[in-house]
Amino acid sequence: MNDEELYLKATNEVEGDSKDPALWAKAMVLAGGDQDKAKYEYIKLRVEQFEKSKPDVQKEYGIHDRTIDSNSPKGVGGCLFIFCIVLTMLFPLFFGAKALYDWGQCETVFLHFPWYKGLTIFMLISSGAIVCYGFIAGCMIWGGNANGREIAKNYLLVYLFGFIAIKLLGIAVIYDKNVPSENLTFVIQDALKQQFCQVIFFVIWWLYFKKSKRVQNTYG
Numbered sequence: 001m002n003d004e005e006l007y008l009k010a011t012n013e014v015e016g017d018s019k020d021p022a023l024w025a026k027a028m029v030l031a032g033g034d035q036d037k038a039k040y041e042y043i044k045l046r047v048e049q050f051e052k053s054k055p056d057v058q059k060e061y062g063i064h065d066r067t068i069d070s071n072s073p074k075g076v077g078g079c080l081f082i083f084c085i086v087l088t089m090l091f092p093l094f095f096g097a098k099a100l101y102d103w104g105q106c107e108t109v110f111l112h113f114p115w116y117k118g119l120t121i122f123m124l125i126s127s128g129a130i131v132c133y134g135f136i137a138g139c140m141i142w143g144g145n146a147n148g149r150e151i152a153k154n155y156l157l158v159y160l161f162g163f164i165a166i167k168l169l170g171i172a173v174i175y176d177k178n179v180p181s182e183n184l185t186f187v188i189q190d191a192l193k194q195q196f197c198q199v200i201f202f203v204i205w206w207l208y209f210k211k212s213k214r215v216q217n218t219y220g
Contacts, residue, residue: 003047010046014039020046073214076142080214083152083205087138095131099124119173123166130162149219152209160202167191 013019023045024038031037076084103120110117137155141148174187209215 006047006050007043009050010043013046014042023049072217074217075214076144076148076218078214079208079212080141080148080218083208084138084142087134087155088142091131091134095128099128113177113179115177116174119170123170126166127163130159133158146219149209149215153206156202156206156209160198163198164195167195 014024019042024042027038027041027045028035030041103124106116106120110120134155137151140151145151171184171188171191174184179187
């Protein structure tokens with residue numbers, strides 16, 4: 001319980017019907033019988049009592065101390081730092097390398113299915129936009145933005161549902177083009193594998209930003 005809460009509790013008492021009779025009598029004496037001054041004296045005396053029995057007061061009123069321990073983790077470090085590294089370095093590098101590899105693997109496919117080249121370009125641009133958004137989010141969090149937790153959560157939602165939408169659209173286009181069933185099955189299986197990994201990434205980091213002590217200390 002911080003000082004503001006102690007004074008609020010004492011004020012509520014003196015303004016209501018739950019005053020401590022003995023303490024109120026003392027406050028009246030100190031204030032020379034002036035009720036208005038006695039209220040201020042009561043508040044001061046009551047806060048002093050609260051301070052002496054702080055753990056008991058916290059337990060009685062169900063209020064937890066929100067003071068951050070000097071040894072408690074805070075700031076962009078630990079797993080939060082790793083999250084920033086993933087968004088600003090690892091994801092862009094991985095995306096660039098995978099895009100080049102996939103393009104090379106698909107050149108033969110483009111000869112047989114020219115429409116697939118346009119679909120591939122669209123999916124690369126869409127995926128790249130999500131990666132760029134992640135890069136910006138990571139830089140903002142790394143730079144100490146006060147809304148870091150909200151920025152991270154917004155990114156995670158865009159990351160998960162953005163890639164789901166891209167993959168579903170790609171599968172729908174391939175299905176519409178009457179591609180042989182074995183090819184369609186391969187595409188679906190590959191998409192499911194990637195989506196599984198993305199869901200795991202989302203769940204891990206979503207829970208981290210919801211439960212992490214460092215995140216709570218840093219962003220409140």
